[in-house]
Amino acid sequence: MTTVNKRDVIVVGAGPVGMIAGLALQKKGISCVVIEAEEKDAPRAGSRAIFLHSASLKLLEETSQGLGFELAKNGIIWPIKRTLFRGKEVYVRNYGITNNQDTTKLPHFTSLHQHHIEKIIYDACIAAGVEFVYGEPAKNLDIAKDGVKLTTASGDVWEADYVIGCDGARSVVREQAGIEFEGPRTHDTFLVVDIEEDENDPMPVERIFHYQHPAMGRRNVMYVPFKGGLRVxxxxxxxxxxxxxTSEEGLKEWLPKVMDPKYAERVTWVSSYRFHQVVADSFTDPNCRILLAGEAAHLFAPFGARGLNSGVPDAIIAVRGIEQAIQAKNEEERRQAIDAAATERRIAAKWNRDGSTTALHHLQGESKEMNLKRELAASLVSVVPTLGRWLDEGPYGPKFGPPELTTKY
Ligand SMILES: Cc1cc2nc3c(=O)[nH]c(=O)nc-3n(C[C@H](O)[C@H](O)[C@H](O)COP(=O)(O)OP(=O)(O)OC[C@H]3O[C@@H](n4cnc5c(N)ncnc54)[C@H](O)[C@@H]3O)c2cc1C
Structure with missing residues (x-):
């Protein structure tokens, strides 16, 4: 006979967003399990996030005391940002010495590799007693009015009042709930190269953007430092x-043109991407038993670092919505709580997609108008310095976040 495991909430996927959802549920005393397809310690997909905004650090600190500060102190802050246009500097800002070891105030951001971010979140989960089940891909979801029955690939059955789908871009939860992604895919190809720092002779810690790098046939090149390395x-x-x-010979050919040749021997990751700009057409199902979070709910180009930084509030607001739903006095109130959380995060996702679309438009070379604007701005920075700032900020999109929370939790 099949044993049926019961929890209040099942989280599907133990990526960063699923772990945060599990941690937030555990801290609220809501019984939960995090079910992950891969075996524990299986290699993680790709080289991804390196930049966490202060808003994410703050939310994580509120969720689990010490977590925001732990992430901050394990990352770095670059004190200088610099922008060049065809080799000529058009903007520089030096924030002076920055302190990521402050134990009273969270920094504006922290920069560390996603593997490192995940390890720190995982440790917080283990300390809080979050239950993980590894090597069990969710396969089938039977979503009813009164709850969800989830069957894994090995035939294990789990029942819960709610499921938070944090199972990434190819989400089974999203597919089983009949929810679709809406939006385009970019046709520009970006290369991401991670380089290990030479600790004996480190590079200056500067975020640099080169429009039309002269040594690279006028291709755009960006450098972003993270703890222990640099992303190009x-x-x-x-x-x-x-x-x-991307080939070994190719890398050895172009990388020494844009940095000290020794770094061609210190490449730890290289990949090419064409990014999706998609948002799920709903973040919940008609029965209000499912909530989607993170890449199960949206995919953005990384300019402006909106992926994981919006996955954090997705997970935390999903948990707050579920907490309210559990306390609801009737079915209408229950549905409203889930629906409010889903709607709020979908609005935020669309806002973030628009932000990364603006950033992409700024970067792409296909708009004559934008090409002209950038060129004019670069030629006029000495008389209108604010144009340098516009050139500096453009590749990351608008700085402000989605509209204020509509729901009071
Ligand atoms: C080049 C690049 C740079 C980026 N830079 C940044 C950045 O600086 N800042 C930022 O905020 N974001 C950034 N992002 C985005 C960020 O990496 C993602 O938003 C983040 O990894 C999403 O986390 P997630 O937990 O939603 O999904 P994932 O990390 O994909 O985790 C999903 C998990 O679900 C599991 N799973 C899948 N299917 C099942 C199933 N059927 N059953 C059970 N488990 C399942 C998977 O094995 C995986 O462990 C970047 C992305 C890229 C590609």
Whole structure:
């Protein structure tokens, strides 16, 4: 006979967003399990987030005391940001010495590799007693009015009042709930190269953006430092052959043109991306038993670092919505609580997608109007310095976040 495991909430996926959902539920005393398809310690997909905003650190600190500060102190803050246009500096800002070891105030951001972020969140989960089940892909979800029955690939059955789908871009939860992604895919190809720092002779800790790098045939190049390394983003041109840049020989050819040649021997990751700009058409199902969070709910180009930074509030607001639903006095109130959380995060996701679309538009070379605007701005910075700031901020999109929370939790 099949044993049926029961919890108040099942979280599907133990990526960063699923772990945060599990942690937030556990801290609220709501019984939960986090079910993960891969075995524990299986290699994680790709090289991804390196930048966490202060808003994410604050939310994580509120969820689990010490977690925001732990992430801050394990990352770095770059004191200098610099922008060049065809080799000429058009903007520089030096914030002076920055302190990520302050134990009283969270910094504006922290920069560390996603593997490192996940390890710190996992440790907080273990300390809080979050239950994980590894190596069990969720396969089938029977979503009824009064709860969800989830069957894994090995035939294990789990029942819960709610499921938070944090199972990433190819989410089974999203698919089983009949929810679709809406939106385009970019046609520009970006290369992401991670480089290990030479601790004996480190690079200056500066975030640098080069529009039309002269040594790279006018391709855009961005450098973002993170703890222990540096990420180099190269935007390829429409006719470029990706393998010419990602192969070992290709890398050895172009990387020394944009940095000290020794770093060509210190590459830890290289990949090419064409990004999706998609948002789920609903963040819940008609029975209000499912909530989607993180990449199960949206995919954005990383310019402006909106992916994980919006996955954090997705998870935390999903948990707050479920907490309210559990306390609801009737079915209408219950549905309203779930619906409010889903709606709020969908509005935020669309806002974030618009933000990364603005950033992409700024970067792409296909709009004559934008090409002209950038060129004019670069030629006028000495007389209108604010244009330098516009050039500096453009690749990351608008700085302000989604509208104020409508729901009071
Ligand atoms: C190049 C790049 C740079 C980025 N930079 C940033 C950045 O600086 N800042 C930022 O905020 N974001 C950034 N992002 C985005 C960020 O990496 C993602 O938003 C984040 O990883 C999403 O986390 P997640 O937990 O939703 O999904 P994932 O990390 O994909 O985790 C999903 C988990 O679900 C599991 N799973 C899948 N299917 C099942 C199933 N059927 N059953 C059970 N488990 C399942 C998977 O194994 C996985 O463990 C970047 C992304 C890229 C590609």
């Amino acid at each position: 983003d190269l935007q390829l041109l429409a006719d470029d052959k990706v393998e010419d840049y």
